Amino acid sequence: MDTNQLLTKRNVLIMSAIDTGLLIVLAILWPLTFDCRNTAASSQATCMASQPLGGFGVALFLIVAFVFTLLTMVVWLISMVKTGRVRAWLWFALCLIIPPIGSLLYGLFGPEEPKNEQPAYVEGTPRHPVTSS
Numbered sequence: 001m002d003t004n005q006l007l008t009k010r011n012v013l014i015m016s017a018i019d020t021g022l023l024i025v026l027a028i029l030w031p032l033t034f035d036c037r038n039t040a041a042s043s044q045a046t047c048m049a050s051q052p053l054g055g056f057g058v059a060l061f062l063i064v065a066f067v068f069t070l071l072t073m074v075v076w077l078i079s080m081v082k083t084g085r086v087r088a089w090l091w092f093a094l095c096l097i098i099p100p101i102g103s104l105l106y107g108l109f110g111p112e113e114p115k116n117e118q119p120a121y122v123e124g125t126p127r128h129p130v131t132s133s
Helices: 008-032 054-085 089-097 098-107
Strands: 033-039 045-049
Touching: 008 033, 008 054, 008 098, 033 054, 054 089, 054 098, 089 098
Parallel strands: none
Antiparallel strands: 033 045
16 A cells, blocks of 8 residues: 555544544543542542443443554654645644644645645746746
């Protein structure tokens, strides 16, 4: 597989959407799985597996968190490389600062190709006879 096929804005969008979905699943699983409370003896919260999911919920939470982390890193790296290649520095900074959401926004609204910039006159190239003096 060619790396240019992997580094498409569409792939960044798809993987970022999956990544955002996993983040939502983690936010839903957390209160169903863990019961965190402050104890009177300590100011730190202690978290324990709770009902309704119990031990199964802990295992499921850890698996989803692992997949989320791996996918976040992959999407982050692809979006950083893609935005660097097209020289979209604002998108690069957005993806650098907030990886899952920045990558999703880049996939939705970011540029695919660099802007056509007309270079100034380069020595050795022919000049137009009408516009040159």
